[in-house]
Amino acid sequence: GQNIDQPTEMTATEGAIVQINCTYQTSGFNGLFWYQQHAGEAPTFLSYNVLDGLEEKGRFSSFLSRSKGYSYLLLKELQMKDSASYLCAVKDSNYQLIWGAGTKLIIKP
Amino acid sequence: SQTIHQWPATLVQPVGSPLSLECTVEGTSNPNLYWYRQAAGRGLQLLFYSVGIGQISSEVPQNLSASRPQDRQFILSSKKLLLSDSGFYLCAWRGTGDSDGYTFGSGTRLTVV
Numbered sequence: 562g563q564n565i566d567q568p569t570e571m572t573a574t575e576g577a578i579v580q581i582n583c584t585y586q587t588s589g590f591n592g593l594f595w596y597q598q599h600a601g602e603a604p605t606f607l608s609y610n611v612l613d614g615l616e617e618k619g620r621f622s623s624f625l626s627r628s629k630g631y632s633y634l635l636l637k638e639l640q641m642k643d644s645a646s647y648l649c650a651v652k653d654s655n656y657q658l659i660w661g662a663g664t665k666l667i668i669k670p
Numbered sequence: 671s672q673t674i675h676q677w678p679a680t681l682v683q684p685v686g687s688p689l690s691l692e693c694t695v696e697g698t699s700n701p702n703l704y705w706y707r708q709a710a711g712r713g714l715q716l717l718f719y720s721v722g723i724g725q726i727s728s729e730v731p732q733n734l735s736a737s738r739p740q741d742r743q744f745i746l747s748s749k750k751l752l753l754s755d756s757g758f759y760l761c762a763w764r765g766t767g768d769s770d771g772y773t774f775g776s777g778t779r780l781t782v783v
Binding site (some may be wrong): 588592595596601602603604605606609611648650656658660661662 | 696712713719720760769771772773774775776777779
């Protein structure tokens, strides 16, 4: 079966750094996405990785290791507005997205 | 630029009543369109997807149905709602590039009472 695992909830302090991990087992791999979803809102695109390594985009970076079936999202200089759920999704061999359940990130002052 | 519209934003319906949620996309032609449901505190569950007019694939057997009467219109329906149909319904479209993720509509919060 296809499976994506993320921690259910994480807590971090404003100004700090947090790493959200995602491990996956899917039938084929054609890229990995990270989305941000604020409570009551639709998910919005954050990043895309298809090759191994780190992709940096401002305060957010995403890392991928295809051999390990592993990715992480790194958020630096945390702000209160970063409180949200972060969803990991893998595009499988049929080019359909398989979604993790999301990680709820709580930022404390 | 491409935009996706979804309505209504919230809906409270009694058990056994019908449902119709509409989604339209602008600024692109022949998009791949998707309906997802998200239960409270849960991940996204793919309900239906469509690669073209009249072409609907169902991922989860249930009392919901979908239709695509026009290229940029995708409709989610039910003849009789169940309590378990409550959730956050999201329409999405996907670009054709490999790095294209899904762009979501603003969602419909459905409460069946």
